Amino acid sequence: MLKGTKIYSIFTGTCPxxxxxxxxxxxxxxxxxxxxEMHERCSNCRTKYKMEPSFFYGSMYVxxxxxxxxxxxxxxxTYFLFDMSRLNIFFLIMAILVLGMPVVIRLSRNIWINLFLDYDPAKAKS
Structure with missing residues (x-):
């Protein structure tokens, strides 16, 4: 249903x-x-993912x-719904950020590359 949108590519990590x-x-x-670790190119449409050296440094901002x-x-x-103390909230935020780091890394890379590349239905398999 969402295939062909940037949202699909961002959340699935597929070729944009x-x-x-x-x-x-x-x-x-x-x-x-x-x-x-990423493939150098898409095996289907041959899109090069790293368009230039250090391309994904921009994803750090994302x-x-x-x-x-x-x-x-x-x-x-946590503060307004569960009324936790600020110290406990701090530790919870740190835990979420550390445990979610791989997800954030990939999600930010996916968003970054989708800013520059668009879906092309002619290059998609039927």
């Missing part, structure tokens, strides 16, 4: 152009040696925004 293949060599986010959003959401939910 054809959305047929995962950009990553490992589907396990918590395999820390392979969290950031990662920062996602981390801040997670921290604020955690604070608001």
């Amino acid at each position: 152009v054809c959305q047929e293949e995962s950009m990553y060599t490992s589907s396990n986010l918590y395999n820390f040696k392979k969290t950031q 990662s920062y925004g996602i981390g801040v959003a997670l921290a604020i959401a955690t604070f608001v939910i």
